[in-house]
Amino acid sequence: MRGDTPAHRVAILAVPPVKAFDVAMPQMVLGAAVREGRALYEVRVCTADPGIPQDGGGLTLGFEHGLEALSWADSVVIAGTEAREIDSRVLAAVRGAVEAGKRVAAICTGGFVLAGTGLLDGRAATTYWLHTTEFQISFPRVDLRRDVLFVEDGTLLTSAGAAAGIDLCLHLVRSDFGAAVATEVARAAVVGPFRPGGQPQIVATPLPAARDVSLAATRAWALARLDTPLTLADLAAHSRTSVRTFTRRFRAETGGTPQRWLLDQRLHRARQLLETTDLPLARIARDCGLGTPDSLRRHLVRHVGRTPSAYRALAAEKPRDRPK
Structure with missing residues (x-):
C-alpha cells in the first residue's frame, strides 16, 4: 500500500440484540489486513444509540459511534442480529449508504436488516440455513440462495452463518487488496485462505468418525505441488485410501469434489x-x-x-x- 493512500473505511453496524462474536469477527478479520505495518482498513463499530450499554450474549457491549459512521464509511458491514423489527433509523441509514454507492455486506442474520430496506428485492442473497424459511416468508421478493456460503450481487453482499462471514470478509479483503493480502489475513486468523461463495453451507458428514483421519494433510501436500499434474489416484495414494473412499471422504469434509x-x-x-x-x-x-x-x-x-x-x-x- 502506498504511504499516501488512505485506509479503506469500514463501518460495522450493530443492531441489538447482538452477540459479541458477531461484532468482533469482522473487526478482527479486517483489522488483520496490514501492509508494511500499516492497517489497510480503518474500522468503526456503530449503532443507532451509541453510549448505551448493550447485552452482548453474556458480555456488556458499548458502542462509541452512531449511524453517522455509515456516511463516513467506504463500506458497511452489518453484523448478525437477533432483531427482526428493525429501527426505522437503521433502515434509513442503510438505504442511504446503498443509494450513495457504498458497498454493504450483511453477515448471517444481518441480512434481515439489509432485506428490510427493500433493496434486496429481485436480487440474490443468502442467510444462515436455520433461518432461510423465516427469511423467505418475510422477504418473498428476494432471490434467496439457500445452499451457499455467500452471495455478491453488485454492491450488496450477504453471507450464511457467522463462520461463513469470515469467508465473506476474506472475499472483501481479496477484492480490495488482492489474493496475496487475503491469504496473509487468513493465515493470521488461522483459517483456510479460500472457500468460494458457492460452496455448500452444510457438508454431508460434519465430523469424521473417531477411527477416521482428516484429509487435511493430503490437501496441504497437494497445495505444495500445484505445479505438477495431480490425479485422483495420486491424492488417494497419499491419503492411503482407495479413489472411491478418498472421493467420498473429501466431499464429506469440504462439500465439493477433489477436482x-x-x-x-x-x-x-x-x-x-x-x-x-x-x-x-x-x-x-x-x-x-x-x-x-x-x-x-x-x-x-x-x-x-x-x-x-x-x-x-x-x-x-x-x-x-x-x-x-
Whole structure:
C-alpha cells in the first residue's frame, strides 16, 4: 500500500440484540489486513444509540459511534442480529449508504436488516440455513440462495452463518487488496485462505468418525505441488485410501469434489502471481498447474470474468506492492 493512500473505511453496524462474536469477527478479520505495518482498513463499530450499554450474549457491549459512521464509511458491514423489527433509523441509514454507492455486506442474520430496506428485492442473497424459511416468508421478493456460503450481487453482499462471514470478509479483503493480502489475513486468523461463495453451507458428514483421519494433510501436500499434474489416484495414494473412499471422504469434509477444489486453488494461486509478480503468463500457467496460457486465460475468464492481462492491469491500479 502506498504511504499516501488512505485506509479503506469500514463501518460495522450493530443492531441489538447482538452477540459479541458477531461484532468482533469482522473487526478482527479486517483489522488483520496490514501492509508494511500499516492497517489497510480503518474500522468503526456503530449503532443507532451509541453510549448505551448493550447485552452482548453474556458480555456488556458499548458502542462509541452512531449511524453517522455509515456516511463516513467506504463500506458497511452489518453484523448478525437477533432483531427482526428493525429501527426505522437503521433502515434509513442503510438505504442511504446503498443509494450513495457504498458497498454493504450483511453477515448471517444481518441480512434481515439489509432485506428490510427493500433493496434486496429481485436480487440474490443468502442467510444462515436455520433461518432461510423465516427469511423467505418475510422477504418473498428476494432471490434467496439457500445452499451457499455467500452471495455478491453488485454492491450488496450477504453471507450464511457467522463462520461463513469470515469467508465473506476474506472475499472483501481479496477484492480490495488482492489474493496475496487475503491469504496473509487468513493465515493470521488461522483459517483456510479460500472457500468460494458457492460452496455448500452444510457438508454431508460434519465430523469424521473417531477411527477416521482428516484429509487435511493430503490437501496441504497437494497445495505444495500445484505445479505438477495431480490425479485422483495420486491424492488417494497419499491419503492411503482407495479413489472411491478418498472421493467420498473429501466431499464429506469440504462439500465439493477433489477436482473442483484443485481448480479453485490453482486459480487462487494464479491470481496471487498475477497481482504480485511480473512473471510471463506461460510461467504462471505452468507454476499453477494450469498448463498453457490459453488454459489459464480460459479458466480465468470463466471464473473471474477477466483475461489474465486485464486482471493484472486491474490489480496494478490497486494500492498494493508489486515485487518483481
